[in-house]
Amino acid sequence: MKHKHMAVFSKPLLVGGLLSAVFLAGCESSLDKIQDEPTTQSQLADAQGEPGRDYVANELLVKFKAGVSEEAKANALARISGKVSEKILTKAMERAGEKEGLMVVHTPLQALEAMSKMKGGPEIEYAEPNYIYQHTATSNDTYYTNNSLWGMYGDATSPANQFGSQAGEAWAANHTGSNTVYVGIIDEGFQNTHPELDANEWDNPYDPVxxxxxxxNGYIDDTDGWDFDSNDNTIYDGGTRGSLDDHGTHVAGTIGAERNGTGVVGVNWSVTMISGKFLGRRGGTTANAIKAVDYFTDLKTRHGLNIVATNNSWGGGGSSSALLDAIKRANAANILFIAAAGNGGSDGVGDNNDAVASFPSNYDVPNVIAVAAITSTGAKSSFSNYGATTVDLGAPGSGINSTTAFNTYSSYSGTSMATPHVTGAAALYAAAKPGSSAAQIKNALLSSAVPTTSLAGRTVTGGRLDANGALSK
Structure with a gap:
């Protein structure tokens, strides 16, 4: 049996991200690293920016222009009394021709004030907050009821639901996935020992323990993927750091829970899932999201893994040039970036992403697919964001049963739950039609979307996912 990581502890409330921030006592400017300390709750509270756009207090992501001297960098940092706590230069960045990478800079100034002092400088490519992201799920009653996987049903399945993903109809035609197709889950980690997931999780053959x-590739013993939040190879913490990894496990179950006669089943009965964990106990940062995106780009490029998509059921940060660059690198590697459209504001009503952008789903890159949520009756889920030009299609996202931590099953709702239905469909298509490009898979998913009244004029396609219909494209 494959080795696993597992620990047991009580279930917490997931409210934010494991962050690092340092308040500087002096005004010294330095390119030397400083030691990180955990962000306090008061610092996190100070990090509130515009509504829905939280970021790490006293921290910026800074990219200097190519060829800038060390003296010029030091002078620029002196304007905000900044010190570099981390330099991010991923293998994917290097392969794309990057030499400078990206700097995480701590400053005694608040992030927006520091950004205003840095932006526009002749040596600066960009300076931006290190945004904090959260998953896009809302919890229903945490119980599992047999025969309630409506998101997998189709018109002709038994039981039937025309508003399901139609995955059941694809299975009837012997399209059940393949373990030669890989999917990256950029999220919390997932319980790779779960009896529904253990056969479909990745064991890295290139880096024995x-x-x-x-x-x-820069990561020691990344046997199941990597935890960028804690910077270790334990992708399932099982509660040891205050996160049960329920959300990531739920996402994984929708994409690829096994057909084994018990519990739930995913869109794919067979698929290989790799964890790029960056959401921790209090959320996740832009800096760690970039590392996760680049991790999959590098794996595909370095080893030739057939990584067809990453699932991104998270959001809440502002527009980031640094994250946009990472998504573009994934696009160049032919990896789809499938993203949740978002769950609206605190009023629980979905927002129009055409009017107020939601990231990362709003990034205008060819590999991005933005996903809204629908109910079992075909209505747009009340919480789901939408956008006639920015959100591509809808998928089942209300009352979705899937796997959760400690070998359990739970019902969740959110665009977080809709997104893995689309990611699963992308993997199903890649298994049925080997060698398909990201553009071909995206076109198949969007062109086969079923016209849906609740989505007319609210999504690009005006329709909902049809995993089986896509296979005919």
């Missing part, structure tokens, strides 16, 4: 970075 021996304390050495055998494939030289």
């Amino acid at each position: 021996d304390g050495v970075d055998n494939d030289k």
Whole structure:
């Protein structure tokens, strides 16, 4: 049996991200690293920016222009009394020709004030807050009821639901997925020991557990993926750091829970899922999201893994040039970036993403697919964001049963739940039609969307996911 990681602890409330921030006592400017300390709750509270756009207090992401001297960098940082706590230069960045990478800079100034002092400088490519992201799920009663996977049903399945993903009809035609198709889950981690998921999780053949970075991708013993939040190889913490990884496990179950006669089943009965965990106990940062996106880009490029898509059921940050660059690198590697459209504001009513952008789903890159949520009656879920030009299609997102931590099952609602139905459909298509490009898969999913009254004029396609119909494209 494959080795696993598992721990047991009580279930917490997931409210924000494991962040690092340092308040500087002096005004010294330095390009040397400083030691990180955990962000306090008061610092996190100070990090509130515009509504729905939280970021790490006293921290910026800074990219200097190519060829800028060390003296010029130091002078620029002196304007905000900034110190570099981390330099991010991923393998994917290097392969794309990057030499400088991205700097995480701590400053005694509030982020927006520091950004205003940095932006426009002749040495600065961009300076932006290190945004905090959250998953886009809302919890229903946490119980599992047999025969309630409406999101997998189709018109002709038994039981039937025309507003389901139509995955059941694809299975009837012997399209059940393949373990030669890989999907990256950028989210919390997921319980890779769950009896519904253990056969479909990745065991890295390129880096055996021996304390050495055998494939030289920068991550030692990344046997199941990587935890960018804690910077270790334990993708399922099982509560040891205050997060049960319920959300990531739920997403994984919708994409690829096994057909084993018990519990639930995913859109794919067979698929290989890799964890790029960046959401921790209090959310996740732009800096760690970038590392996760680039991790999958590098895996595909380095090893030739057939990574067809990443699932991104998270949001809440503002527009980030640094994250946009990472998504563009994934696009160049032919990896779809499938993203939740968002769950609206505090009033529980979905927002129009055409009017107020929701990131990362609003990034205008060819590999991005933005997903809204619908109910079992075909209505747009009340909480779901929408956008006639920015949200591509809808998928089942209300009352979705799937796997959760500690070998359990739960019902959740959110665009977080709609997104893995689309990711699963992308993987199902890739298994049925090997060698398909990201553009071909996206076109098949969007062109086969079923016209739906609640989505007319509210999404690009005006329709909902049809995983089976896409296979005929």
